[in-house]
Amino acid sequence: MATKKIIIRIDGRETEVTKDSFLLGVLRDNGVAVPTLCHHKDLTPQGTCRLCVVEIEQNGKKKLVTSCNFPIRAEISIDTTSERVKKHRKTLAEMYLGRWPKVPVIQEIAAICGATDKDRFKSELTDENEKACILCGHCVHACEEFIMEKILDFAGRGIKRHMTMPFGEVDPHCIGCTSCAYVCPTGAIQIVDDMNGPHDAKLIRDYGMKINAEMATLDKSQCRMREVGTANIVDVMDAYDLLPVHNYKFGQHVDTPNIDSKMLKKKYVTQGMPDGCWKGCSMACAKTVDGFELKTGPYKGSKVTVDGPEYETAAAAANMGCFDGDFLMEYNFYCDTYGVDTISVGTCMAFVMECFENGLIDKEVTGGKELKFGATAEVLQCLHEMAVGEGFGVDVGMGIRYLKGKWASELGADAGFMQDIGMEVKGLEYSEYVCKESLAQQAGYTMAVKGPQHDEAWLIFMDMVNNQIPSFEDKAEALYYYPLWRTWFGLNGLCKLLWNDVVPTANKNFPPQQAAKVPEHVEDFFKFFEGMTGEPLDENKMLDQSARVHNLQRVMSRMLGFGTRKDDMPPYRAVGPVTGEEYESRAEKIYDKQMKDILGIDPEGKTTEEKMEITRKHREDQYNKVVDAAYDRRGWTRNG
Ligand code: SF4
Ligand code: SF4
Ligand code: FES
Incomplete structure (x- = not known):
């Protein structure tokens, strides 16, 4: 929607402003000095001190208004220095001076407003304290x-x-x-x-307040984390075809509105206020559901508080085809209560469902459960079994890698197909993003030391949506920098959401690759480090610090039997379409188009199987090239 503009006159000068802007900001942007006392740039205007009054004329009528909380909604003329304005401000300033004669900010305001008579409003309430x-x-x-x-x-x-x-x-x-x-x-x-004895508490406060103010003022127009938490990402991922649906086969679904942020806000999130992970968090996402009545398991019938859902939990539900808000709450609560990860369970369950639907396993294996996509009751049953160590739930709890091995050896299930659709690397289940169209994210997942969690390199938006890292070299650079940067701020106890979910307004002025780093927030984080330790930091020092830990993590990974190229290989589902149904769902939009535009091959007249083979060869080749580039950038051999 286009922003409406309005012409106004300030002291006789015409200017164009955005409708609903507060008048004080407009006056200051136009170089007009206005005294204020109760106004603070990062806080909601209060309009209580009345020092910011100006005289406006609208439809031939003149009146005094407080400019800090006056939204411009019509064409007006403003007089900022009329006799009425000057008299009003001077009287107020004298009143303030009479009450707090020694407070420096009051003395400054009095000087600006020409108030010199300290005694006019002197009374028994006069406070001589300089810090009153x-x-x-x-x-x-x-x-x-x-x-x-x-x-x-x-x-x-x-x-x-x-x-x-x-x-x-x-x-x-x-x-x-x-x-x-x-x-x-x-x-x-x-x-x-200062209980923690920081080296420079003021430095930390200066930068902490800057971030606090940004979160308080910018989140509502950027992410709405304070309204619905990370669940706002469900809507975004579905819109960009990146939400995992039916074991990552698809990227969106008609039933997503049943579990998106609008539904969560309307039907579930009860507090209507931010309720961060810890008290005092600058972001303080909202994500608590109160009084939810459980329908299954040991607490059936109890009304409980659900701490969530986060994006990943809602996306895990989509991945299992369970587009049901009540299921989502129950799943979230019991995963938390049993101490299991909503992502790993959801991804593993989605794999089980696809195996079931393809006849690799049957009800005999699942303990009688019809484990098709969308089987909400059966998923919860598995979860409860997992918790008590009984039945098929125990097998699910062992993870995809275990199930692939077991079903191939005991049931003779198709090992190649399971390898293609089993979304795990290094034994860890994938987190909830469809990365087929982002080479950088594919390698970000596989090269992550701990397996495909997105903590180390979440490059999907940068790569696919914003196109900020187009070449192999760009991707390799991102695969070098971001895992180190994210490891560094994680080690220092700093949250990702404050870094790049809500970004400073000036971030758009940086060139794309720089903008992706959010340089201003990186600098803020460096200042926190300096404030605590006394050691100034820059990008190179940060990368050095982080590399030491990251390399240690890799050594540990090697000791556990991972860490070479074979361990950085993704299941093909992460790279391209495994099934005909999956290929056809995006044939026109992506696969056929790429075959023609990139490979110069006409898809016309080819069977889906033939096209899938060509696509697979191309995509696997591209994946290997990006990994080569990433290894080269890190100075590793081609074997990692
Ligand atoms: S203590 Fe008084 S002067 Fe200080 S911020 Fe609060 S209201 Fe203002
Ligand atoms: S929580 Fe305490 S220290 Fe923080 S702003 Fe409120 S009163 Fe001040
Ligand atoms: S600054 Fe106090 S009323 Fe506007």
Whole structure:
């Protein structure tokens, strides 16, 4: 939707502005100085101090408005220096000066507004303290908007109004984040202890507050993590054909709306507020479902709180073909309760379902369960069996690699087909992204030291959607940098979501490959490191630090029997279409088109099998080339 523009006049000068912009920001962008006291650039405007008044004229009528919370919705003329404005500001400034004569910010405001009479409003309430609280409200709003707490508030009315904690006592819910002290313009709130003994607490606070403010102000227009958590990604992945459906065969499904973020928000997420993984988290994603009544298992009939679902859990449900919100909650709760990973179980279950549908296993093997895609009750039954160590659930709990071996040797099941569709590398199940169209993500998964979790290199969007790493060399560089960078910030206890889910507005000004790194947030993270340790950091030092740990992880991987090229080979399902149905679902959009455009082969008249063979040869060749390039960049032999 196009943003509506409006013409306004500021002190006689015409300018075009975006509808609904707050007037104060527009005035400042146009070089007009406006005194403020209760306004803070990163907090919701309050409109309480009234120092920012200007006179507007609309339809022939003039009136004073507070510019900080006045949204521009019609053509208006603004006079920022009329006699009415000047008088109003001067009187207010004298009142503030009479009450807090020694507070530097008040003295500055008084000077700007031409208020010199300190005694006009002098009274028994006059506070001579240089660090007096001036009731600006920044602390109250910072606590609420940055930290999602309501520790501070105003009490009393009129001249008795003052800032306080509940019942005037120290609130045990205060996490000591110091956001309130940081935004306080007078020093009325002081930090008395830095428990972790950082080298430079101010440096950490400066950069921490910057990130807090970005999350509080930008998330709502970028990711909505504070509204629906990472489940917002379900909608995005489905739209981009990347959501794993039916064991990664497809990338979208008509029933995705049953488990997408809109449905979760409408029907399940109950708190209607952020509820981060830990108190004080700058992002604080919302993802809690309260009072959900369980229908199966040992807690059947109980109303429980479900901590989730995250994207990966909802996507695991799609992968099993279980597009049912109630199933998703139950699955999420029991996986958490039993201490099993929703991704590994979901991916393994999806493999089992495809084997069942293709007749590789039958009800005799599954303990009587009809384990087709979408079999919600049977999935939960397997999960409960897994937890108590009984029945077919025990086999599922052993993972895809184990099942492939067992079914090939005991049942004579087609080992080649299972190798192609069994989504595991190094014994770990794939996380929930369809990576067929992203070479970088294919290698990111396989080269990950621990197997195809996406923590080390999540390059799918960068590669496929944003096309930021087009050549093999670009991909190899990304496969060098990102695993090291992500290993580094993980080691330092920093969260990925703050790095590149919500990005600074100026990030779009960087060239694509730089933008993908989110340089401003990388710098913020380096400053946290410097603030804690006293050691300044740059990209090279960070890569050195990380490489030491990453290499150690590889040594350990070698000791466990992995770590050479054979272990970095993906199942073909991760690279291209294994079945005819899968090929045909994207034939026109992708496979036939690529055959013609890239290979110069006319698909016309060829059978699906013939086309699949050509596609497979090409895709496996491309995969090997990207791995060669990535090994070269790391200085490894072609055997890894
Ligand atoms: S330290 Fe943090 S949690 Fe405590 S009152 Fe201040 S802003 Fe709120
Ligand atoms: S304590 Fe500081 S931030 Fe809070 S209202 Fe008073 S002056 Fe403003
Ligand atoms: S800055 Fe206080 S009312 Fe606008």
